[in-house]
Amino acid sequence: MTQHAALTEALAEAVRQVPGVAFLKPGVAQRLRAAVSDTGDSGADSKASPAGLRISRSDGNGPWKIEIQIVTLAEARALDVTRAARRAVDTCLEAMVPSAAARITITVTGIV
Amino acid sequence: MTTGTHPPAAPPPDSDDELLPCGRLLSQVWAAWEDAVTDDHQRTCSHCRQAIGELEALRTSVRDLSHGTEAPDGFAAGALAHRVMDVVRLELRPGKPLPLGAPDDGMWIMESVAARTLRAAASRVPGVQASSCRIGYDDADGTGRATVSLGIQAPLSSTDLAELAENVRGQVEVAADQHLGLGIARVDIRVTDLVDVPGSTEEGHER
Amino acid sequence: MAGDRTSTAPPDTQAGLDDALLTVRAAEGDEEAFAVLVRRHAGALVGLATRLLGNQVEAEDAVQDAFISAWRRLPEFRGQSSFGTWIYRIVTNRCLNVLRARKPQAALDTAPEPAAPEHTVAPDRITEARAAVGDMRQALDGLSAEQRACWVLRELDGQSYESIADTVGISQQAVRARVFRARRHLTNAMGAWR
Known part of the structure; x- marks a missing residue:
């Protein structure tokens, strides 16, 4: 597993664990799959990064650019959940890529 | 403009029309009947009356095809709605991102998501429903505090609209703070409609 | 659905609202408001389309396409007419196209x-x-x-x-x-x- 993929997976898991996060925003591919629900998941790409989380890096040593889209629970305060998600991301990054700088955006795209 | 009731001598070529033996055009006899402007001739002329009889017979025989505004038997609105919404959810219009906290913090909420919460807050004032809810923010001072422009339906029985608007503003500000954490600079409220609210929301169909 | 207390407006809480209100909300991106409009008008529109096309399967397809087209065009809809009149027209025109395609x-x-x-x-x-x-x-x-x-x-x-x-x-x-x-x-x- 590449560092990129491992980081994506770890970050997604960290954000999902944050209280008040319902789920990461489902991507178009996932929603399409749900729309034509008779076709089962093709195991190949179901592991691919969720659309709600995107990591990029302009060059090998530049800062990571991390964009996360979350759907929060109505009983939680959106700002508090987002802050907690932000802290979870920071913690995860420190553990996995301690020296790297990162620009992080977290967007609430739904409340359920 | 509709043409006069007096026919030309012969039907225009290629019109499918027919000149009745009494000298009237079939199209005009039918139109007069439909528009309820039959004259003495039509009421007594056997040719005209026969022509109208045929149209009435047609109307009778098609009644079985017509179901008014009912759905056909065996139609499930829910299933169709599901199929429509599956596509709609692939083409959402979430609006613009609004800063949660300061813009530099990198935390955002989509306008349509925040609007849903604020509309719901407005409806906590009895008899009020929010229609339009646009949210912008002023980045000039770096605080990114939001400005809300809200359209509401107010109950017809309201005696003091200014007070009502103040109550709505209060609910919106509380919800923005407690449910979202969205800093609000200003809430503009427009009363777009005064509606007769019979206690609760049970209207079901348009006008 | 979890936590519908106050913040979100699940379909049920919008079900009693009038078309004009729901149309404005839907135009601003509230898809649940649009879902209420779809459920409210679908039956009558499928009836209309069935009368126009003489076939309920095609009618449902036409109505489905019409609603999707309406969702896409909603931001430009300025309430010149009621939502009901507007969608009635979209369905009729969709059916006309189906009829035209049926025979040269x-x-x-x-x-x-x-x-x-x-x-x-x-x-x-x-x-x-x-x-x-x-x-x-x-x-x-x-x-x-x-x-x-x-x-x-x-x-x-x-x-x-x-x-x-x-x-x-x-x-x-x-x-x-x-x-x-x-x-x-x-x-x-x-x-x-x-």
Whole structure:
């Protein structure tokens, strides 16, 4: 597993664990799959990064650019959940890529 | 403009029309009947009356095809709605991102998501429903505090609209703070409609 | 659904709202408001489309496409008419396109007169009515797309000529001419004329 993929997976898991996060925003591919629900998941790409989380890096040593889209629970305060998600991301990054700088955006795209 | 009731001598070529033996055009006899402007001739002329009889017979025989505004038997609105919404959810219009906290913090909420919460807050004032809810923010001072422009339906029985608007503003500000954490600079409220609210929301169909 | 206390407006809480309110919300991206409109209008529209197309499966497809098109066009919808009138037009035009695609226009104006129905004596009234409906459907298939649409809107939906002209996008005079031709064709087909 590449560092990129491992980081994506770890970050997604960290954000999902944050209280008040319902789920990461489902991507178009996932929603399409749900729309034509008779076709089962093709195991190949179901592991691919969720659309709600995107990591990029302009060059090998530049800062990571991390964009996360979350759907929060109505009983939680959106700002508090987002802050907690932000802290979870920071913690995860420190553990996995301690020296790297990162620009992080977290967007609430739904409340359920 | 509709043409006069007096026919030309012969039907225009290629019109499918027919000149009745009494000298009237079939199209005009039918139109007069439909528009309820039959004259003495039509009421007594056997040719005209026969022509109208045929149209009435047609109307009778098609009644079985017509179901008014009912759905056909065996139609499930829910299933169709599901199929429509599956596509709609692939083409959402979430609006613009609004800063949660300061813009530099990198935390955002989509306008349509925040609007849903604020509309719901407005409806906590009895008899009020929010229609339009646009949210912008002023980045000039770096605080990114939001400005809300809200359209509401107010109950017809309201005696003091200014007070009502103040109550709505209060609910919106509380919800923005407690449910979202969205800093609000200003809430503009427009009363777009005064509606007769019979206690609760049970209207079901348009006008 | 979890946590619908205050913050979100799940479908049920919007179900009692009027069309104008829901339309504004939907135009601003509230898809749940749109879902309420879909559920509210779907039945009547499928009825309309079934009358226009004579086939419920195609009718449901047309209505589904019309709603999706409406969702895409909602941001430009400025409430010139009610949502009901607007979507009625979209469905009618969608059906017109289906009818036009069904048969090439050229063949229609020269369509042969259909044979008169055979069942002059029917054993009982129900059979007779059913047969008459069958004949009528067959006769309707002999009409051009525009003739059929104008006639259905006029005769089965009770629309005014003015409103049909608006919906179909042709002059009132043209609507009258098409309704006339349709009636002519149908009275002939019903074997009632002469």
